[in-house]
Amino acid sequence: MATFSSVTRQHILQAIAEHDSRGGDAFLALYNFEPVPGYALLHEGRSYDARAVLGVAHRFATGRMATQDDFHGMDAAVALLRRRGFEVSEPASAVRAAPAAARPARTSAPRTPRTTTPRTSTRAAAREERPVAICPTCFQALPATGVCDNCS
Template identity: 55%
Template sequence: MTQQHVLQALAEYDARGEEEFLDVYGFVRSDDYPVVHEGRTYDSRAVLGVAHRFATGRIATPEEVASGFDGAVAILRRRGFTVTEPFFAPTGTARTARTTRAPRATTLRASTATRTPTRRVATAPERAPSICPTCSMALPGTGVCDNCS
C-alpha cells in the first residue's frame, strides 16, 4: 500500500462524507488512532480498508483491519501521515471537536538519557505498483491480475 492509495481513500472519504463512506464499506465509526490530513480527521480503520482496495483490488474487511491494526498504523506513519492517539470525546460532544486537538505530547522517562542513540536507516523510496493493462487495477505480488486471469 503506497501513499497514493491512502490519498485516494481520503479523497473518496471526503467526496462521500463520513457516514456514507463507512456505510458503503461496512465499517463502524471508531475513534481509535484517527488519521489527520490537511487539518481534517479520518477514521483510520476505514481509510486503511479502502486504501487496501486501491492497492490490491479487494477491500480489507473490518475484521482484517482490526486484526493487524498496530502494524497498519505504523504503515500509515511511515507513509508520512499523522496518526494521533485515541480520542474519546465526552458524551454529547461533536466529533468535529477533535479536528483542532493537537496530538498528545509524550514525556521522556529519566532512563532515556542513559540509552545509546540508535542510528536511523534510510528507507528506499516507494516503488510504483504494477498495473494490469486490461482492467487498470494494481497487480498483486504474483504479477497476475486476480480479475483478468
C-alpha cells in the same frame, strides 16, 4: 487475514479522495466500517477514520477489501500509516509512557549535535515510493503491462 505491506502512500491518498467525495458517513456505510473513536488519520487539516481509510487503501492495492475483522488492534495500522508519512492521533489511553524507574538515568551532559552535513545514501532513494498506475475505470493497480486485467 489481510497484509497491508502492499499499501502505498498513493493508495491511502486515493482512499482519502474517495472519502472526501462520498462524505464520511456514506464512506463508512458503503464499506461497512464502524468509526474507531480516537484513532484519526490527519491530512491537510482534515480528520479521517484511520481503519476505514486503510481498509479501502488495501482494496486499491490488492483488489480485496480489508474488513474490520482483518484489523487485530490498531497498533500495526497506526505504525503503517506513520511509515507512509501520515499523522495519526491516538486516544490518550493508547499512548504508553515508560515508567520513570524504567528510564535510564542521564549521567553525562547532553551531546552537542554534529556540524557536518549528512551524506545521502542510495538506500534512502531506493526506499522512496513510486506512484502506482491506477485503472481509471475500476481503480485497481495496473500490472506492468499497463493494461487492466479486469477491464481490458
